[in-house]
Amino acid sequence: MSSISHYIKEIGRGSAGARSLSIEQAQDLMGLVLDGQVSDLEVGAFAIAMRMKGETLDELCGFLAAVHARCAPVAADQPVVVLPTYNGARRLPNLTPLLAMRLAQEGVPVLMHGPRHDPKRVSTADVLHDLGLPIAHSVDEVEQAWARREPAFLCIDALCPPLARLLDVRWTIGLRNSGHTVAKLLDPVQGAPALRLASYTHPEFGELMGQFARQAGAHMMLLRGTEGEAVADPRRLPRIEGWIGGQPRPELGCPAQEGVLATLPLLPRTHDAATTALYIQAVMSGEKPAPDPLEAQVALVLKSLAALRSLQGNQQVGTAA
Numbered sequence: 001m002s003s004i005s006h007y008i009k010e011i012g013r014g015s016a017g018a019r020s021l022s023i024e025q026a027q028d029l030m031g032l033v034l035d036g037q038v039s040d041l042e043v044g045a046f047a048i049a050m051r052m053k054g055e056t057l058d059e060l061c062g063f064l065a066a067v068h069a070r071c072a073p074v075a076a077d078q079p080v081v082v083l084p085t086y087n088g089a090r091r092l093p094n095l096t097p098l099l100a101m102r103l104a105q106e107g108v109p110v111l112m113h114g115p116r117h118d119p120k121r122v123s124t125a126d127v128l129h130d131l132g133l134p135i136a137h138s139v140d141e142v143e144q145a146w147a148r149r150e151p152a153f154l155c156i157d158a159l160c161p162p163l164a165r166l167l168d169v170r171w172t173i174g175l176r177n178s179g180h181t182v183a184k185l186l187d188p189v190q191g192a193p194a195l196r197l198a199s200y201t202h203p204e205f206g207e208l209m210g211q212f213a214r215q216a217g218a219h220m221m222l223l224r225g226t227e228g229e230a231v232a233d234p235r236r237l238p239r240i241e242g243w244i245g246g247q248p249r250p251e252l253g254c255p256a257q258e259g260v261l262a263t264l265p266l267l268p269r270t271h272d273a274a275t276t277a278l279y280i281q282a283v284m285s286g287e288k289p290a291p292d293p294l295e296a297q298v299a300l301v302l303k304s305l306a307a308l309r310s311l312q313g314n315q316q317v318g319t320a321a
Contacts, residue, residue, distance in 0.1 A: 002037040004029055004046060012049035020053075026062025030178075034070055034162035047169055047177035055181055057211050063182045071160045074111060074139050076192040079308050081301060083197045084184045085114040085153075086167075087228025088121030093268050093276040095294060096124045097131060099231045100151035101284055102298050108305065110151035111142060111194075113159050113186065115167065122273050124229075128153055130277035159188060181205075184230075185212065193312065195304055199225025210241065210248075217246035219308055221253075221301060234265050234291035240300055244307050252304045254296065265291040 007029045010019045021029065032038050033046060055063070074080075081103055085096045100110045116125050116135070125135055136142045136154045145152035157164035166179035187194045198220055200206035206222060213220045223230065224238040232238055242252025266288055268279040282288040 001039065002032050004032055004038050004042050008042065008045050008049055011053050012045065014052060018049070018053040020056040021059050021062065023058045023062040023065070026059040027066045028062075030063040030066035030182075031069070033166060034066060036162075036165075043166070043169060044173055047166075047173060047175065050178045051175050055178055055208070057208060057215060059178075060181065060185070060208065060212055061215065063178055064185055067160060067163050067179075067182050067186065068188070070162050071186065071188045072139050072158065073190045074142055074154070074159075074188045076109060076189050076194075078109060078192050079305050079312075080109045080111055080189045080192060080194045081197060081305070082187055082189060082194045083110055083112045083151075083230060084186065085112050085124040085229060086156075086180060086183055087225070088118045088123040088126075089229075089271045089276070090121050090227050091271060092227060092234070093271045093279060094122050094124060094127055094229065094273075095226070095234060095276075095280070095291070096229045096231045097127045097133075097151075097277075098280045098283060098290070099294060099297065100153075101280065102290065102294070103301060104149055104151045105284070106298070106302060107149070108301070109146045111189065112151060112153040113156055113183075113188075114153070115164075116155050116157070119171075121227075122271055122276065125153060125155070126273035127276050127280070130273045131280060156183065160186070185209070187218075193219055193308055195301065195308060196220045197230040197301070198222050199228060199230035201225060201228060210243075213243040214246045214248075219244050219304070221297075221304060223297075224256075232291075232293035232297040234267055234293055237293035237296055240297065242300065242304050244304065244311055249304075249307065252300060252307060254300065257293070265289075267291070 103110050136152050137158050142152040170176050198209055220243045223240045226233045237257040239256040240253040242249045268275045283290045
């Protein structure tokens with residue numbers, strides 16, 4: 001066993017007195033936590049200290065590097081939309097599966113990842129189960145879903161078991177931790193670029209994720225999430241920002257919808273998994289219209305993927321030259 005007490009001493013002095021870690025320190029710290037090299041008590045102290053302090057950009061990059069080193073790689077031969085889904089539904093229907101299915105309908109490979117179940121919310125896995133769509137338990141099953149032109153949902157305990165264990169600390173201490181922040185930025189795709197769909201609730205976290213996109217040279221769509229999910233609120237289009245290669249691309253985003261809504265979308269009256277699945281089936285069959293904000297997000301994702309393919313083509317031409 002190792003000790004991370006020297007790291008906890010730095011980060012655990014509260015929001016005013018805590019010191020930030022370098023990328024290398026953060027990567028080492030997260031690696032020790034993920035590899036089970038520290039005591040449960042220290043893991044809890046790490047989770048609470050970081051919750052109080054908040055991650056800096058360097059810490060976020062270091063944590064993410066440690067997690068990526070322990071992720072199962074997902075091979076692809078064309079751009080993939082990576083859609084994290086860790087929050088689920090509390091009051092509104094969880095339409096992350098609808099977003100994924102609409103993109104798959106357009107021929108886009110979609111990789112969702114998240115927990116199998118959330119005891120307090122309606123998870124995406126719950127809705128997919130009621131839709132009759134299988135949950136992938138391996139990378140091979142992801143490829144099989146794409147071959148069927150279906151979105152793939154890979155459980156986090158299959159994608160990155162050490163991260164899944166860190167996420168489960170929430171059920172012991174009652175708080176989310178840095179693992180949840182990192183999970184929303186995962187990109188396990190290899191062989192092709194990925195467009196990460198990322199969401200935030202608090203504006204300062206949105207700013208941090210924008211800084212990350214720039215520093216990491218990421219391809220990203222960032223929006224204020226619907227109860228934490230990276231899907232547009234079906235009632236009102238949120239602000240959406242786009243990055244390609246770490247560069248802000250205003251034409252790949254949109255401002256938040258303002259003013260009074262003339263009409264409200266036809267949404268299910270309850271948000272349980274079975275009712276949500278029936279609603280999604282009705283939208284996919286054309287029986288009911290899709291919410292306008294969600295369709296606007298689909299259009300922006302497709303536009304972002306076109307920009308990504310153009311960037312790929314230009315890089316290949318430049319390499320050949």
